Amino acid sequence: MKMAVVISLLLAFCLLLGGSAFAATPLEGLLPNGxxxxxxxPTNLKKTVLKGKYSLPKWEINGFVEYISGGPQPGGMYFAVAHGVHAVRLGNDASISQTIPVKPGSLYALTFGASRTCAQDxxxxxxxxxxxxxxPLQTLYSSNGGDTYAWGFRATANVAKVTFHNPGIQEDPSCGPLLDAVAIKEFFPPMPTRDNLVKxxxxxxxPHLLINSSNxxxxPxxxxxxxxxxxxxxxxxxxxxxxxDSKHFNVPFGLAAVELVAGRESAIAQIIRTVxxxxxxxxxxxxxxxxxCHGSMMVEAFAAKDTLKVPFKSQGKGRFKTASVKFKAISxxxxxxxxxxxxxxxxDDFGSLCGPVLDQVRVLPVA
Known part of the structure; x- marks a missing residue:
């Protein structure tokens, strides 16, 4: 009997802890039918065109939306579907949406495979x-057209309606972006530490890495x-x-880094607290x-009024070096x-943009 009481108390304690633990477990993975x-x-399809607002399982559609299988298409086109077999194409002013449960105030990132099909803009x-x-989908960062993007949002309610919309109007109503996978990830806000003022x-x-996210x-x-x-x-x-990520690329430290893939048009910044x-x-x-990615690279760093240019001769072998600069805070x-x-x-692929990798950014006061 005593053992039963102890077990009951332990279960109650675990549930109490588990409730907070489960509440703290961040959401991550594909959306339903993502x-x-x-x-x-078959009755909801006319060739490739979806018929009916709820014809695509788990999604709500509006306008001219096609259900596409990857590979060669009628008319000589080829659609790369990197994250599976099927995708949707959003025609003129068409959209797909899904309502998902979220936590008010939390930060989320959507990860999705997207590419343009027949219109430049x-x-x-x-x-x-x-x-x-x-x-904008004009720039193709990889030659196979299967680019993967992430987009962040902060939840303001218990549910969020996620919508992907093609606002364009083309002569061919079927022209429009291809969407081949949608996932989500919830973040806990990163904070500065005693060892680093940079978050x-x-x-x-x-963001979440889709299966086959080798690019x-x-x-954005x-x-x-x-x-x-x-x-x-x-x-x-x-x-x-x-x-x-370190699974598909050489990363100097840890599991991830960023690659500055578009020269001076590819900049990343952070505002830190200083004295x-x-x-x-x-x-x-x-x-x-x-x-x-090879050749003479250079990363330019700016902090307050100070600038540092770091040259790096890449032979594409995964090498790296660390640089530092002392700066005076002005605010x-x-x-x-x-x-x-x-x-x-x-x-090996002049159609794929690349660039230097940036990792392990640290700022500490000079003693």
């Missing part, structure tokens, strides 16, 4: 009210730090920055991802900015 492999009923609009963003300085906290995940331009898919960091440039007139030491590591907030001076493509 890879579109759960097929619509295709745009994919992502929205989770009240936030919305337009993702997420090693880029260990980043990395592109972080103009992402503010409050909703960035790379927590703590601002993508303030005209082009994307790439989040890369005016105090001196600080900024250190960071640059290298190559061992992905065929209570100091912006750190990094970008690549030059443009690079892979030696």
């Amino acid at each position: 890879n579109f492999e759960e097929k619509p009923k 295709e745009v994919l609009r992502i929205s989770v009210p009240p936030q919305t963003g337009d993702l 997420n300085g090693g880029f260990e906290t980043g 990395g995940v592109l972080l 331009p103009r992402q503010e730090d409050l909703t960035s898919p790379l927590p703590g960091w601002i993508i303030e440039s005209l082009k994307a920055v790439k989040f890369i 005016p007139n105090k001196f600080y030491n900024l250190t960071f590591t640059v290298g190559d991802a061992k992905n065929g 209570a907030r100091t912006r750190l900015t990094f970008f690549s001076s030059f443009y690079h493509t892979r030696v």
Whole structure:
């Protein structure tokens, strides 16, 4: 009897702890039917066109939406579907959406495979009210067209309606972005530590990596730090920055880093707290991802009024080096900015943009 009481008390204690533990477990993985492999009923398809608002399982559709199988298409086109067999194509002013449970105030990143099909100026609009963003798909970062992106949002309620929309109008109504997988990841906000004033300085906290994410995940331009898919960091440039992992790339430290894939148009920044007139030491590591990116590279770093240019001769073998600069804070907030001076493509694939790797960014006060 005593044993039963003890077990009951232990179970109650575990449930109490487990409730908070489960509540603290971040959400991560594909959305329901996030890879579109759960097929619509044959009666809901006319050739490739989906018929009916709820014809695509787990999703709500509006407008001209096609259910596509990867590979050669009628008319001589070829659609790369990197994350499975099936995808959806959003025609003129068409959209797909799904409502998901979230935690108010929490930061999330959507990871999705997206590419343009037949129009040069295709745009994919992502929205989770009240936030919305337009993702230009003109630039192909990899030659196979199977780019993967991440987009961040902060939840304002218990549920969030995630919508992917093609705002464009083309002569051919079937022209539009291809979406081949959608996943989500919840983040705990990174904080400065006693050893580093930079939040997420090693880029260990980043978006979900889809299966077959061998090209990395592109972080779209103009992402503010409050909703960035790379927590703590601002993508303030005209082009994307790439989040890369140690499974598919050479990463100097830990499990992840960023690759500055579009020269001066690929910049990453963070604003840190500093004490005016105090001196600080900024250190960071640059290298190559061992992905065929070669040549004379240079990373430029800015901190307050100080600048450091770090040259790096890449032979594509995964080497790296660490650089440092001492700077004087001029205000209570100091912006750190990094970008690549030059443009690079892979030696085995001139259609794929690449660049130097940035990792292990640290700032400490000078004693």
